[in-house]
Amino acid sequence: MNSTPHPPDKEHTQPADQTSDYWLTEYPESGLERNWAELRRPYTAEMVDRKRIAAAIDNVRWHRLNAAVAISPGLILRAIIPEAQRAGFQPLAMGIGADPIDYPEPHLLDQPRREVHPDYFETGYLLGLRRLVRRTVFSAYFLVLTDEAGLVVFDRDDRPIPEGLLTNACAARLHELCKGTVDGSPCECPCRQPEPKAS
Ligand SMILES: [Zn+2]
Numbered sequence: 406m407n408s409t410p411h412p413p414d415k416e417h418t419q420p421a422d423q424t425s426d427y428w429l430t431e432y433p434e435s436g437l438e439r440n441w442a443e444l445r446r447p448y449t450a451e452m453v454d455r456k457r458i459a460a461a462i463d464n465v466r467w468h469r470l471n472a473a474v475a476i477s478p479g480l481i482l483r484a485i486i487p488e489a490q491r492a493g494f495q496p497l498a499m500g501i502g503a504d505p506i507d508y509p510e511p512h513l514l515d516q517p518r519r520e521v522h523p524d525y526f527e528t529g530y531l532l533g534l535r536r537l538v539r540r541t542v543f544s545a546y547f548l549v550l551t552d553e554a555g556l557v558v559f560d561r562d563d564r565p566i567p568e569g570l571l572t573n574a575c576a577a578r579l580h581e582l583c584k585g586t587v588d589g590s591p592c593e594c595p596c597r598q599p600e601p602k603a604s
């Protein structure tokens with residue numbers, strides 16, 4: 406995958422309180438730390454773009470690592486996952502964004518969007534990898550454009566999770582992937598309990 410860093414955009418320089426891998430850290434809610442990667446900075450410098458990507462993150466669909474997925478995102482995931490594992494990030498699940506995210510071609514990125522002809526837009530989407538370390542959930546999101554995936558967001562999620570015995574899936578907020586038991590004992594996540602009947 407292309408990991409060529411883009412030069413930082415001087416116009417939008419913000420104080421960085423982290424390593425140079427990330428140019429901005431936000432706290433969308435208590436316990437959730439969102440780091441914006443330098444690599445895709447030209448695509449996230451404007452608030453409107455960060456909102457677009459944050460909305461797309463909420464619509465990422467998660468799958469087990471061995472799940473069969475569509476070929477195009479699947480091929481990119483098959484390249485990203487070993488890279489992440491070599492870097493010490495052992496993902497529990499992989500995610501595929503459902504939202505298309507349009508951007509002008511790279512050489513037109515610094516022009517006002519409404520002045521760029523629609524023919525010069527490319528359609529991207531997000532891919533995600535999620536890792537669980539004790540009770541902290543880490544998610545790396547990649548913005549895929551013309552077959553290249555670049556890290557765009559790295560989330561550290563320390564928001565509280567339910568007490569009790571949880572599968573790794575439920576502890577990682579991937580309730581849809583919960584298999585229901587941990588070493589033969591039932592997962593105690595509230596997501597397993599039947600919905601109370603409406604009166
Ligand atoms: Zn659950």
Ligand SMILES: [Zn+2]
Nearest residue numbers: 575583592594
């Ligand atoms: Zn569960």
